[in-house]
Amino acid sequence: xxxxxxxxxxxxxxxxxxxxxxxxxxxxxxxxxxxxxxxxxxxxxxxxxxxxxxxxxxxxxxxxxxxxxxxxxxxxxxxxxxxxxxxxxxxxxxxxxxxxxxxxxxxxxxxxxxxxxxxxxxxxxxxxxxxxxxxxxxxxxxxxxxxxxxxxxxxxxxxxxxxxxxxxxxxxxxxxxxxxxxxxxxxxxxxxxxxxxxxxxxxxxxxxxxxxxxxxxxxxxxxxxxxxxxxxxxxxxxxxxxxxxxxxxxxxxxxxxxxxxxxxxxxxxxxxxxxxxxxxxxxxxxxxxxxxx
DNA sequence: AACCTTCCCTGATGGC
DNA sequence: TGCCATCAGGGAAGGT
Numbered sequence: 001x002x003x004x005x006x007x008x009x010x011x012x013x014x015x016x017x018x019x020x021x022x023x024x025x026x027x028x029x030x031x032x033x034x035x036x037x038x039x040x041x042x043x044x045x046x047x048x049x050x051x052x053x054x055x056x057x058x059x060x061x062x063x064x065x066x067x068x069x070x071x072x073x074x075x076x077x078x079x080x081x082x083x084x085x086x087x088x089x090x091x092x093x094x095x096x097x098x099x100x101x102x103x104x105x106x107x108x109x110x111x112x113x114x115x116x117x118x119x120x121x122x123x124x125x126x127x128x129x130x131x132x133x134x135x136x137x138x139x140x141x142x143x144x145x146x147x148x149x150x151x152x153x154x155x156x157x158x159x160x161x162x163x164x165x166x167x168x169x170x171x172x173x174x175x176x177x178x179x180x181x182x183x184x185x186x187x188x189x190x191x192x193x194x195x196x197x198x199x200x201x202x203x204x205x206x207x208x209x210x211x212x213x214x215x216x217x218x219x220x221x222x223x224x225x226x227x228x229x230x231x232x233x234x235x236x237x238x239x240x241x242x243x244x245x246x247x248x249x250x251x252x253x254x255x256x257x258x259x260x261x262x263x264x265x266x267x268x269x270x271x272x273x274x275x276x277x278x279x280x281x282x283x284x285x286x287x288x289x290x291x292x293x
Numbered sequence: 294a295a296c297c298t299t300c301c302c303t304g305a306t307g308g309c
Numbered sequence: 310t311g312c313c314a315t316c317a318g319g320g321a322a323g324g325t
Contacts, residue, residue, distance in 0.1 A: 001318065032301090058319085075318055076303080110303090129302045131319060173295070182320080190318070239305095239317085279298085280318070 002073040004154065004187030005230025005251065006241050007058050010079050013244030014123065015053045017081050018062075021117045022049045029112040033127055036136040044136060045069070045115065057150050057186030061143065067136065068143040074131030076240040080104060083121045103246030128240065150186040154224045159185070164220045168208050175211065175219070176204035176277045185223060191236055194258045194283045195226040198267075203291040204275075204282045229254065257283040 002010070023045050028038045044067065052063035060079065062069040071079060082088075082104045089102060105124075107114055113125040113134055125134060137143040151167070152158045164185075171178055178184045179193035188196070197204050199222035202215060211219075235241055235249030238259060242248055252259075256266050261274035265285035274283050 003319095072319085074302095074320085127302095128304075129318085131302070133320095171294085177296090180319085278296085281316095 001075050001189055001191065001238075002077060002235075002241055003058060003189035003192050003230070004055075004227050005192070005233075006235035006243075006249065007055055007060050007073065007187070008231050009235045009249060010244050011053050011055045011060055014079065014081060017121075017244070018050045018053060018117075018123060020049065020051075022047065023064075023115055024118045025116045027107075027114040027116065029107070029109075029114075030130065031112075033112045033125075033130050033132050033134060035133045041113075041134075041136055044138075056147050056153060057182055058189070059147065066140075067138055068140060070133075070135045070137065070143065070146065071125060072133045074127060074129065074133065076129045077125065077127040077132035078240065078242055079244060080124050080126070080242065080246050081121065081244050082106070082124055085120070103242065105246055149183050151182060151184045153186050154188075154227055159224065161217065161220055165213065165216055168211065168216055172207060172209045174204065174277055175202055175206045175208055176280070176282055178208055179223070180278065180280065187227065188223060190280050190282075191238075191255070191258045192223075192226050192230060195256055196222040198257045198284060198289060199226055201288050203289045204277050204284055205291060257285060259283065 026042050026045050028034065028042065031038045034041060048064040048067060050062055051065055054061045054063060058072060060071045086102050086104060088104055088106045107124055110128045111124050111126045115123040135146065137146065152163055167184055168178065176193055176197060179188050179196060180190065196219060200218035202219060230236060230251045233249055233251040233254060234243060236251040236255065237248035238252050257272050260272045261283055263272050265272055265288060268285065268287050270285055270287035272283055273286055274281055276282060
Protein backbone atom coordinates (compact mmCIF):
# COMPACT_ATOMS: atom_id res chain seq x y z
CA UNK A 1 0.00 0.00 0.00
CA UNK A 2 1.48 3.31 -0.99
CA UNK A 3 2.49 5.33 2.07
CA UNK A 4 4.86 8.28 2.23
CA UNK A 5 8.01 6.41 1.08
CA UNK A 6 6.22 4.84 -1.88
CA UNK A 7 4.62 8.10 -2.98
CA UNK A 8 7.93 9.92 -2.56
CA UNK A 9 9.71 7.28 -4.64
CA UNK A 10 7.13 7.69 -7.39
CA UNK A 11 7.50 11.47 -7.22
CA UNK A 12 11.26 11.32 -7.57
CA UNK A 13 11.05 8.91 -10.47
CA UNK A 14 8.37 10.82 -12.30
CA UNK A 15 9.60 14.38 -11.79
CA UNK A 16 12.49 14.41 -14.30
CA UNK A 17 10.27 12.76 -16.89
CA UNK A 18 7.32 15.13 -16.64
CA UNK A 19 8.66 18.49 -15.52
CA UNK A 20 8.24 21.07 -18.23
CA UNK A 21 6.17 18.73 -20.37
CA UNK A 22 2.88 19.82 -21.92
CA UNK A 23 -0.17 17.62 -21.69
CA UNK A 24 -1.56 16.86 -25.11
CA UNK A 25 -4.52 14.70 -24.21
CA UNK A 26 -6.03 12.57 -21.49
CA UNK A 27 -7.84 9.25 -21.78
CA UNK A 28 -10.36 8.27 -19.14
CA UNK A 29 -11.01 4.72 -17.97
CA UNK A 30 -13.31 3.92 -15.04
CA UNK A 31 -14.55 7.26 -13.85
CA UNK A 32 -15.32 6.10 -10.31
CA UNK A 33 -11.89 7.04 -9.07
CA UNK A 34 -12.03 10.43 -10.74
CA UNK A 35 -13.42 12.85 -8.20
CA UNK A 36 -13.62 15.62 -10.78
CA UNK A 37 -15.99 15.32 -13.75
CA UNK A 38 -14.13 13.47 -16.52
CA UNK A 39 -15.22 16.00 -19.11
CA UNK A 40 -13.76 18.82 -17.06
CA UNK A 41 -10.59 16.85 -16.45
CA UNK A 42 -10.08 16.29 -20.14
CA UNK A 43 -10.92 19.85 -21.10
CA UNK A 44 -8.88 21.46 -18.35
CA UNK A 45 -5.72 19.39 -18.62
CA UNK A 46 -5.11 19.56 -22.36
CA UNK A 47 -2.51 22.19 -23.14
CA UNK A 48 -1.32 22.57 -19.54
CA UNK A 49 2.34 22.32 -18.69
CA UNK A 50 3.64 20.49 -15.66
CA UNK A 51 5.62 22.94 -13.58
CA UNK A 52 6.37 20.75 -10.61
CA UNK A 53 5.46 17.52 -8.86
CA UNK A 54 5.00 17.73 -5.12
CA UNK A 55 3.96 15.49 -2.27
CA UNK A 56 2.01 16.14 0.90
CA UNK A 57 1.57 13.09 3.10
CA UNK A 58 0.44 10.34 0.78
CA UNK A 59 -0.85 12.78 -1.83
CA UNK A 60 0.99 13.40 -5.07
CA UNK A 61 0.31 16.77 -6.64
CA UNK A 62 0.97 17.90 -10.18
CA UNK A 63 1.53 21.63 -10.26
CA UNK A 64 0.10 22.85 -13.56
CA UNK A 65 0.72 26.53 -13.10
CA UNK A 66 -2.55 27.72 -11.69
CA UNK A 67 -4.22 24.34 -11.46
CA UNK A 68 -3.35 21.37 -9.29
CA UNK A 69 -3.96 17.71 -10.10
CA UNK A 70 -3.97 15.51 -7.01
CA UNK A 71 -3.54 11.75 -6.84
CA UNK A 72 -4.14 9.63 -3.79
CA UNK A 73 -3.17 6.04 -4.50
CA UNK A 74 -5.37 4.43 -1.86
CA UNK A 75 -4.50 0.77 -1.47
CA UNK A 76 -3.49 -0.39 -4.91
CA UNK A 77 -2.92 2.76 -6.93
CA UNK A 78 -0.01 2.90 -9.35
CA UNK A 79 1.37 5.87 -11.25
CA UNK A 80 3.78 4.90 -14.00
CA UNK A 81 5.46 6.44 -16.99
CA UNK A 82 5.12 4.73 -20.35
CA UNK A 83 7.07 5.26 -23.54
CA UNK A 84 5.30 3.60 -26.48
CA UNK A 85 8.64 3.44 -28.27
CA UNK A 86 9.78 0.88 -25.71
CA UNK A 87 8.40 -2.62 -25.68
CA UNK A 88 6.35 -3.29 -22.55
CA UNK A 89 8.34 -5.65 -20.38
CA UNK A 90 11.01 -5.85 -23.09
CA UNK A 91 14.66 -4.82 -22.98
CA UNK A 92 15.89 -1.26 -23.17
CA UNK A 93 19.41 0.09 -23.46
CA UNK A 94 20.35 1.54 -20.13
CA UNK A 95 22.86 4.42 -20.29
CA UNK A 96 25.23 3.01 -17.70
CA UNK A 97 24.37 -0.59 -17.04
CA UNK A 98 23.73 -1.71 -20.59
CA UNK A 99 20.64 -3.73 -21.39
CA UNK A 100 17.91 -3.70 -18.81
CA UNK A 101 14.41 -5.05 -18.76
CA UNK A 102 11.67 -2.45 -19.02
CA UNK A 103 8.95 -2.90 -16.43
CA UNK A 104 6.59 -0.39 -17.94
CA UNK A 105 3.21 -1.87 -18.70
CA UNK A 106 0.48 -1.18 -21.20
CA UNK A 107 -2.85 0.19 -20.00
CA UNK A 108 -5.39 -2.46 -19.04
CA UNK A 109 -8.86 -2.63 -17.53
CA UNK A 110 -7.55 -1.18 -14.27
CA UNK A 111 -6.00 1.89 -15.90
CA UNK A 112 -8.34 4.76 -15.09
CA UNK A 113 -6.45 7.77 -16.38
CA UNK A 114 -3.81 8.28 -19.05
CA UNK A 115 -2.09 11.61 -19.40
CA UNK A 116 -0.45 11.85 -22.82
CA UNK A 117 2.34 14.20 -23.83
CA UNK A 118 2.99 15.45 -27.37
CA UNK A 119 5.53 12.72 -28.13
CA UNK A 120 3.15 9.91 -27.21
CA UNK A 121 4.70 9.13 -23.82
CA UNK A 122 2.22 9.07 -20.97
CA UNK A 123 1.65 8.93 -17.24
CA UNK A 124 -0.72 6.09 -16.39
CA UNK A 125 -2.88 5.86 -13.29
CA UNK A 126 -3.90 2.31 -12.50
CA UNK A 127 -5.84 1.17 -9.45
CA UNK A 128 -7.23 -2.34 -9.04
CA UNK A 129 -9.35 -1.79 -5.94
CA UNK A 130 -10.30 1.76 -6.81
CA UNK A 131 -9.66 3.16 -3.34
CA UNK A 132 -7.53 5.83 -4.94
CA UNK A 133 -8.70 9.17 -6.16
CA UNK A 134 -7.85 11.83 -8.70
CA UNK A 135 -8.95 15.39 -8.05
CA UNK A 136 -8.44 18.51 -10.13
CA UNK A 137 -8.28 21.88 -8.38
CA UNK A 138 -8.60 25.14 -10.24
CA UNK A 139 -6.27 26.98 -7.88
CA UNK A 140 -3.77 26.36 -5.12
CA UNK A 141 -6.14 27.68 -2.46
CA UNK A 142 -8.64 24.96 -3.37
CA UNK A 143 -5.93 22.34 -2.99
CA UNK A 144 -4.87 23.78 0.36
CA UNK A 145 -8.45 23.59 1.57
CA UNK A 146 -8.52 19.94 0.58
CA UNK A 147 -5.29 19.25 2.46
CA UNK A 148 -5.91 21.43 5.50
CA UNK A 149 -6.74 18.54 7.82
CA UNK A 150 -3.34 16.94 7.34
CA UNK A 151 -0.91 16.92 10.19
CA UNK A 152 2.85 17.45 10.40
CA UNK A 153 4.84 16.64 7.29
CA UNK A 154 7.82 14.43 8.12
CA UNK A 155 11.14 15.87 6.87
CA UNK A 156 9.68 19.36 6.85
CA UNK A 157 10.27 22.17 9.32
CA UNK A 158 6.81 21.42 10.76
CA UNK A 159 8.01 18.13 12.11
CA UNK A 160 9.29 19.25 15.47
CA UNK A 161 9.26 17.66 18.89
CA UNK A 162 7.21 20.42 20.47
CA UNK A 163 4.27 19.93 18.09
CA UNK A 164 4.61 16.17 18.21
CA UNK A 165 4.43 16.08 21.98
CA UNK A 166 1.68 18.68 22.17
CA UNK A 167 -0.58 16.82 19.76
CA UNK A 168 0.21 13.46 21.32
CA UNK A 169 -0.66 14.71 24.80
CA UNK A 170 -3.85 16.34 23.62
CA UNK A 171 -5.28 13.07 22.32
CA UNK A 172 -6.37 9.99 24.22
CA UNK A 173 -6.10 7.13 21.78
CA UNK A 174 -4.03 4.05 21.15
CA UNK A 175 -0.62 4.97 19.85
CA UNK A 176 -1.11 2.80 16.75
CA UNK A 177 -4.30 4.69 15.96
CA UNK A 178 -2.73 8.12 16.23
CA UNK A 179 0.05 7.08 13.87
CA UNK A 180 -2.53 6.09 11.27
CA UNK A 181 -4.35 9.38 11.76
CA UNK A 182 -3.29 11.63 8.87
CA UNK A 183 -4.17 14.63 11.00
CA UNK A 184 -1.33 13.78 13.37
CA UNK A 185 1.62 12.98 11.13
CA UNK A 186 0.86 12.88 7.40
CA UNK A 187 2.02 9.94 5.34
CA UNK A 188 2.29 7.11 7.86
CA UNK A 189 0.23 4.03 6.98
CA UNK A 190 -0.18 0.58 8.43
CA UNK A 191 3.23 -0.80 7.48
CA UNK A 192 5.40 2.08 8.66
CA UNK A 193 3.27 2.55 11.79
CA UNK A 194 4.09 -1.00 12.90
CA UNK A 195 7.72 -0.54 11.99
CA UNK A 196 7.98 2.75 13.90
CA UNK A 197 6.38 1.23 17.00
CA UNK A 198 8.84 -1.64 16.91
CA UNK A 199 11.71 0.78 16.47
CA UNK A 200 10.45 2.83 19.43
CA UNK A 201 9.77 -0.34 21.46
CA UNK A 202 6.17 0.65 22.16
CA UNK A 203 3.17 -1.67 22.36
CA UNK A 204 0.67 -0.58 19.68
CA UNK A 205 -2.17 -0.48 22.21
CA UNK A 206 -0.41 1.87 24.59
CA UNK A 207 -2.54 4.95 25.18
CA UNK A 208 -1.05 8.26 24.09
CA UNK A 209 -1.77 9.89 27.44
CA UNK A 210 0.19 7.17 29.19
CA UNK A 211 3.41 7.71 27.28
CA UNK A 212 6.37 9.26 29.04
CA UNK A 213 8.33 12.00 27.35
CA UNK A 214 11.17 9.57 26.79
CA UNK A 215 8.87 7.07 25.12
CA UNK A 216 7.28 9.71 22.95
CA UNK A 217 10.73 10.94 21.97
CA UNK A 218 11.64 7.46 20.84
CA UNK A 219 8.57 7.45 18.63
CA UNK A 220 9.33 10.94 17.35
CA UNK A 221 12.74 9.70 16.27
CA UNK A 222 11.50 6.38 14.91
CA UNK A 223 8.88 7.76 12.52
CA UNK A 224 11.23 9.66 10.18
CA UNK A 225 13.83 6.91 10.53
CA UNK A 226 11.58 4.13 9.20
CA UNK A 227 10.17 6.43 6.52
CA UNK A 228 13.65 7.46 5.39
CA UNK A 229 14.72 3.85 5.22
CA UNK A 230 11.66 3.11 3.09
CA UNK A 231 12.57 5.91 0.68
CA UNK A 232 16.20 4.82 0.43
CA UNK A 233 15.09 1.29 -0.43
CA UNK A 234 12.60 2.46 -3.03
CA UNK A 235 9.46 1.64 -1.07
CA UNK A 236 7.79 -1.52 0.19
CA UNK A 237 6.37 -3.85 -2.47
CA UNK A 238 4.27 -6.43 -0.69
CA UNK A 239 1.75 -6.78 -3.46
CA UNK A 240 0.84 -4.03 -5.86
CA UNK A 241 3.30 -1.24 -5.26
CA UNK A 242 5.66 -0.37 -8.09
CA UNK A 243 7.56 2.83 -8.78
CA UNK A 244 7.13 5.08 -11.81
CA UNK A 245 9.17 2.63 -13.92
CA UNK A 246 7.06 -0.32 -12.83
CA UNK A 247 9.85 -1.59 -10.59
CA UNK A 248 9.33 -3.08 -7.15
CA UNK A 249 10.98 -1.55 -4.10
CA UNK A 250 13.06 -3.58 -1.68
CA UNK A 251 11.98 -2.39 1.77
CA UNK A 252 9.71 -5.45 2.10
CA UNK A 253 12.88 -7.48 2.70
CA UNK A 254 13.91 -5.17 5.51
CA UNK A 255 10.66 -4.98 7.47
CA UNK A 256 11.17 -5.89 11.11
CA UNK A 257 7.64 -6.85 12.14
CA UNK A 258 5.03 -6.02 9.50
CA UNK A 259 3.72 -9.21 7.92
CA UNK A 260 6.11 -11.30 9.99
CA UNK A 261 3.74 -12.91 12.52
CA UNK A 262 5.17 -16.27 13.56
CA UNK A 263 8.73 -15.26 12.73
CA UNK A 264 11.35 -14.51 15.37
CA UNK A 265 11.84 -10.92 16.49
CA UNK A 266 15.03 -9.56 14.88
CA UNK A 267 15.95 -7.95 18.19
CA UNK A 268 15.22 -10.64 20.80
CA UNK A 269 14.05 -13.76 18.99
CA UNK A 270 10.60 -13.92 20.56
CA UNK A 271 7.85 -14.78 18.09
CA UNK A 272 6.21 -11.79 16.41
CA UNK A 273 2.44 -11.70 16.89
CA UNK A 274 -0.43 -10.19 14.95
CA UNK A 275 -3.44 -8.53 16.54
CA UNK A 276 -6.11 -6.18 15.26
CA UNK A 277 -6.05 -2.56 16.42
CA UNK A 278 -8.59 -0.13 15.02
CA UNK A 279 -9.60 -2.66 12.34
CA UNK A 280 -6.01 -2.86 11.13
CA UNK A 281 -3.66 -5.81 11.19
CA UNK A 282 -0.95 -4.95 13.69
CA UNK A 283 2.38 -6.73 14.15
CA UNK A 284 4.71 -6.46 17.10
CA UNK A 285 7.13 -8.26 19.39
CA UNK A 286 5.44 -9.11 22.70
CA UNK A 287 8.78 -8.98 24.51
CA UNK A 288 10.33 -5.82 23.05
CA UNK A 289 7.02 -3.97 22.96
CA UNK A 290 5.49 -4.67 26.33
CA UNK A 291 2.26 -3.15 27.51
CA UNK A 292 3.01 -1.99 31.03
CA UNK A 293 0.51 -3.27 33.45
C1' DA B 294 -13.77 13.41 21.65
C1' DA B 295 -13.36 8.72 21.23
C1' DC B 296 -14.69 4.71 19.31
C1' DC B 297 -17.20 1.61 16.49
C1' DT B 298 -19.19 -0.16 12.15
C1' DT B 299 -19.94 -0.02 7.32
C1' DC B 300 -18.76 0.96 2.83
C1' DC B 301 -16.04 1.17 -1.35
C1' DC B 302 -13.34 -2.69 -4.55
C1' DT B 303 -10.73 -6.76 -6.63
C1' DG B 304 -7.74 -10.66 -6.46
C1' DA B 305 -5.68 -14.30 -3.84
C1' DT B 306 -6.59 -18.14 -1.15
C1' DG B 307 -8.66 -22.07 0.89
C1' DG B 308 -12.56 -25.21 1.84
C1' DC B 309 -15.79 -28.21 -0.18
C1' DT C 310 -13.79 -21.57 -17.10
C1' DG C 311 -16.43 -24.59 -10.11
C1' DC C 312 -18.48 -22.01 -6.37
C1' DC C 313 -18.48 -19.49 -2.31
C1' DA C 314 -16.63 -17.28 1.90
C1' DT C 315 -12.95 -14.74 3.76
C1' DC C 316 -9.33 -11.49 3.96
C1' DA C 317 -6.37 -7.37 2.92
C1' DG C 318 -7.01 -2.08 4.04
C1' DG C 319 -7.08 4.15 3.49
C1' DG C 320 -10.27 7.02 4.39
C1' DA C 321 -14.93 8.85 4.50
C1' DA C 322 -19.33 8.62 6.62
C1' DG C 323 -22.60 7.73 10.05
C1' DG C 324 -23.94 6.20 14.62
C1' DT C 325 -23.27 5.76 19.78
